[in-house]
Amino acid sequence: xxxxxxxxxxxxxxxxxxxxxxxxxxxxxxxxxxxxxxxxxxxxxxxxxxxxxxxxxxxxxxxxxxxxxxxxxxxxxxxxxxxxxxxxxxxxxxxxxxxxxxxxxxxxxxxxxxxxxxxxxxxxxxxxxxxxxxxxxxxxxxxxxxxxxxxxxxxxxxxxxxxxxxxxxxxxxxxxxxxxxxxxxxxxxxxxxxxxxxxxxxxxxxxxxxxxxxxxxxxxxxxxxxxxxxxxxxxxxxxxxxxxxxxxxxxxxxxxxxxxxxxxxxxxxxxxxxxxxxxxxxxxxxxxxxxxxxxxxxxxxxxxxxxxxxxxxxx
Numbered sequence: 001x002x003x004x005x006x007x008x009x010x011x012x013x014x015x016x017x018x019x020x021x022x023x024x025x026x027x028x029x030x031x032x033x034x035x036x037x038x039x040x041x042x043x044x045x046x047x048x049x050x051x052x053x054x055x056x057x058x059x060x061x062x063x064x065x066x067x068x069x070x071x072x073x074x075x076x077x078x079x080x081x082x083x084x085x086x087x088x089x090x091x092x093x094x095x096x097x098x099x100x101x102x103x104x105x106x107x108x109x110x111x112x113x114x115x116x117x118x119x120x121x122x123x124x125x126x127x128x129x130x131x132x133x134x135x136x137x138x139x140x141x142x143x144x145x146x147x148x149x150x151x152x153x154x155x156x157x158x159x160x161x162x163x164x165x166x167x168x169x170x171x172x173x174x175x176x177x178x179x180x181x182x183x184x185x186x187x188x189x190x191x192x193x194x195x196x197x198x199x200x201x202x203x204x205x206x207x208x209x210x211x212x213x214x215x216x217x218x219x220x221x222x223x224x225x226x227x228x229x230x231x232x233x234x235x236x237x238x239x240x241x242x243x244x245x246x247x248x249x250x251x252x253x254x255x256x257x258x259x260x261x262x263x264x265x266x267x268x269x270x271x272x273x274x275x276x277x278x279x280x281x282x283x284x285x286x287x288x289x290x291x292x293x294x295x296x297x298x299x300x301x302x303x304x305x306x307x308x309x310x311x312x313x314x315x
Contacts, residue, residue, distance in 0.1 A: 018041065019040070036049070046060070083309065088244060107266050112301040113265070118273075118274065119272075126159060135175075137292065143173060146175075151179060153183075182228075186198075229252075252268065
């Protein structure tokens with residue numbers, strides 16, 4: 001599914017330059033896009049917009065007469081029947097599980113799954129072999145190959161060359177990456193129990209973790225999606241609802257390969273390519289090799305996450 005195209009100036013990738021006054025901003029555009037963020041960049045007002053039908057995002061430069069501020073309640077009412085608001089309503093009714101809360105499976109009629117790759121902070125280099133194997137397995141049946149990458153600010157700071165490598169795979173048409181906010185710091189203390197770990201650690205600045213990471217993504221030329229993945233897949237009802245209040249959809253996984261969870265149709269498969277999870281990478285490579293014939297027959301493919309979630313909400 002292609003990026004949304006608006007009648008004013010649109011950036012399919014963000015404009016580089018210093019960001020200032022970055023904040024949550026809810027609004028509606030003339031062509032019925034939902035605005036989630038506002039900031040100043042290169043002397044212009046910029047907005048992060050989401051298409052409520054396709055769930056695709058775009059960064060748009062708008063004059064003040066093209067923007068109408070709105071309350072979140074007004075947005076929910078106006079777009080009540082769209083896949084975006086319907087998905088948010090489903091997530092609001094979740095039970096607040098400590099682990100793996102969020103969308104775990106999308107369109108269950110799909111013959112294949114959505115691949116999500118986490119890039120948590122790490123001193124080790126990117127596991128580039130997994131991307132080589134992806135391209136070898138799915139091209140030319142899928143080109144570009146849809147992949148979801150959840151990324152942290154600290155990983156971007158520590159791995160500029162690896163990030164450039166991923167962006168080049170997009171530029172040359174091998175991958176179509178949906179970039180997902182995975183928090184800026186992704187704090188973790190192995191000595192702490194889960195109820196006070198990750199984003200549940202006392203005194204965590206959740207607003208900072210979300211908005212700092214979005215800004216880091218934009219500065220690095222990445223387009224933030226409307227998805228969010230909790231570090232460690234750990235949350236509670238309070239922090240889960242706070243993430244929803246940013247207009248973001250949390251994603252979990254029902255197939256974390258390193259935990260021996262096997263993919264089903266429509267699964268959100270989880271692997272880590274930050275060098276810290278060789279078992280999951282090995283299992284994934286083994287999986288795509290086992291499915292080689294089905295891939296060639298186009299009966300087992302990868303799916304773009306926004307389109308897959310949108311399709312599920314339309315049924």
